Amino acid sequence: AQSVSQHNHHVILSEAASLELGCNYSYGGTVNLFWYVQYPGQHLQLLLKYFSGDPLVKGIKGFEAEFIKSKFSFNLRKPSVQWSDTAEYFCAVKNSGGYQKVTFGTGTKLQVIP
Amino acid sequence: DAGITQSPRHKVTETGTPVTLRCHQTENHRYMYWYRQDPGHGLRLIHYSYGVKDTDKGEVSDGYSVSRSKTEDFLLTLESATSSQTSVYFCAISESGGSTDTQYFGPGTRLTVL
Numbered sequence: 001a002q003s004v005s006q007h008n009h010h011v012i013l014s015e016a017a018s019l020e021l022g023c024n025y026s027y028g029g030t031v032n033l034f035w036y037v038q039y040p041g042q043h044l045q046l047l048l049k050y051f052s053g054d055p056l057v058k059g060i061k062g063f064e065a066e067f068i069k070s071k072f073s074f075n076l077r078k079p080s081v082q083w084s085d086t087a088e089y090f091c092a093v094k095n096s097g098g099y100q101k102v103t104f105g106t107g108t109k110l111q112v113i114p
Numbered sequence: 115d116a117g118i119t120q121s122p123r124h125k126v127t128e129t130g131t132p133v134t135l136r137c138h139q140t141e142n143h144r145y146m147y148w149y150r151q152d153p154g155h156g157l158r159l160i161h162y163s164y165g166v167k168d169t170d171k172g173e174v175s176d177g178y179s180v181s182r183s184k185t186e187d188f189l190l191t192l193e194s195a196t197s198s199q200t201s202v203y204f205c206a207i208s209e210s211g212g213s214t215d216t217q218y219f220g221p222g223t224r225l226t227v228l
Contacts, residue, residue, distance in 0.1 A: 032214065043204060044157075044219040051214045090156060094215075102217060106156040 002027035004093050006105035013081050014113050021076040021108050023065075023091030033074040034092040034102070035065055044090065050074065061085070086112045117141050118220035120205050126226045133192040135223050137205030139185075146188040147206040147217065148172075148180060150199075157204065163188055164211060195227040 005024045013019060025031060032051050036044040048059025055067040065076045074091060091105040117140035127133050137146060145164055149157040149172075159172030161180040169180050177199060179191045192199055205220040 034216070036219075043221045046216060046218070049216060101159070104157040106154055 002031070002093055002095055002101075002103050004091050004103050004105035006089075006091055006108050008108045009106070010109045010111070012111045012113065015083055016080050017112075019076070019078040019081045019085070019110070021089055021091075021110070023074045023076065023105060025072050025074065025091075025093040025103075027072075027093060027095055029095055032094045033065075033067060034094070035059065035063070035074070035076050036090045036092060036104075038088045038090065038107075040087065047076070047089075081110070081112050083112045083114050086110060118205060118207055118218065120203075120220040120223050122223060123221065124224045126228065127195050128228050129196055130194050131227075133195050133225065133227075135190045135203055135205075135225070137188045137190070137220055139188075139205075139207045141207060141209075141218075142185060143207040143209045144185075145208040145211045145215070145217075146182065147208075148178070148188065148190045149204045149206060150174065150201040151204060151222075152201050160190065160203075192225075195225075197227050199225065200227045201225060 003026045007022050034049045035047040037047050038044045048057050050057045050067045058064045063078050067074050088107045088109045090107045092102050094102045119138045121136045147162040148160040151157050158174045160178050163169045163182040181189045203223045206217040208215045208217045
């Protein structure tokens, strides 16, 4: 069975600081990977996704993520955060064959202090 | 944003009462999903549908049933609500369920069972 770990449950940063949120998954086969963001009181929105090709994926709002297959990781990064990035971030993994189940991590709450 | 609406958006009910949540989409997507979101658990799949009248269980399906009589509507029913079902419920849709498919989420329904 696949699983996703987000080790940082709550991150507090000052504006302009750099961000890296960890995501590790466990699955023996080929996976597709996603990062979603949930702003306070809102639904989940897709930030970026990786299916194949360049392991460095760029998403909306200046976010990017790097897939490192050898480390089973898909960490989310942003060079300079803004107060408006305050939200909860979810990593998700889907196996690329068979039943298309998506497994979500438990989320990381990011608080950006002005 | 994908055309997904959920109703009601907020509901307070009493233990033992039946509750039905509705998800409506205007995208004509084949797959629809119900998740619940709880602190420390991320999103967990309750049920999903891969077509009209075609549904299957997710990881936390006990106490829930679903129906899909039309492509655009996916209903989630709590036959007899319990306090453990207090949660935020999200509907999601995806086009084909294929390996590169992406799920898009509705605005959520906050359910409180007293």
